[in-house]
Amino acid sequence: MARRLLACGAVLCVALAGLLTLPRSFARSQTRYPAFPISVAVAEDRLGQPVVPAAWVTERVSRANEIFADAGAFFEIRETRSLDPRFFALGNRADRNALAASLHPGLINVFVVASLADVDATGFRMGVHWRPPRAAGAHFVILAQSAMPTTLAHELGHFFGNPHSPTPNNIMSYARDGLTPPVFDAIQLRRIGDHAARFRRSREISL
Ligand SMILES: [Zn+2]
Structure with missing residues (x-):
């Protein structure tokens, strides 16, 4: 009897373990997309020096790839180009909108600038997903030099349709404990898909 109970207990444990792991394995997308191509345009100062080095960009793309892995999506830098010095510091909406003229079609456009003013409040932003009002359907990512390693993943989260999340340590939340790696939840993963x-x-996007 005891052995039977033990066996049943073992079965129950296995079943519970399955239930406990279900949400994450269920959330993991079965779809693997080809790489989503990124065009990176980096602003330069008046001496022609880029505002960030190439390794700064590749580190942020790598972090985005780790965080998007559960969605079956990943990114690769298809091209890196320089951006006119007039985009060195973006101070208002018009500055952001003017980037629309520099978009490369078929790619996810990421612009890196020295500073990005907050257009809704005083202060500065580390990144933004921006839709210029007079460029139908166009949208792109702007990163400031101050962007954290996870900022690109957050802005790409917006690019793939996600609003902010109130859940701490979610990649779409501003609340992070700095200890837990930020993730997407199951609903966000579906939205990305x-x-x-x-x-x-x-x-x-040309895949
Ligand atoms: Zn955001």
Whole structure:
């Protein structure tokens, strides 16, 4: 009897362990997309020096790839180019909107600048996902020199349709304990999958 109970207990434990691991394995996308191509444009100062080195960008793309892995999505830098010194410091909405003229179609455009003023409050931002009002459907990411290693993943989270999250340590939240790696939840992963399929279908992004 005791042995039978033990066996049942073992089965129960296995079942519970399965339940406990279900949300994460369930959330993990079965779809693997080809690499989403990124065009990186880095502003230069008046001496022609880029505001960040190449390794700064690759570190942030690597972090984005770790965080997007559960969605089956990853990114690769398809091209790196320099951005005119007039984009060195973005002070208002017009400065951000002017970047629309520098978009390269079929790619996720990421612009890196020295500073990015907050256009809704005083102060500065580390990054933003921006939709210029007079460029139908266009949207892109701007990172400031002050961006954290996870800022690109956060802005790409917006690019793939996610709003902010109130849950601490979610990648779409501003609340981080600095100890737990930020992640997407199951709903966000599904949303990323939906947007990835749409970007692919519409050829907004060339895969
Ligand atoms: Zn945000």
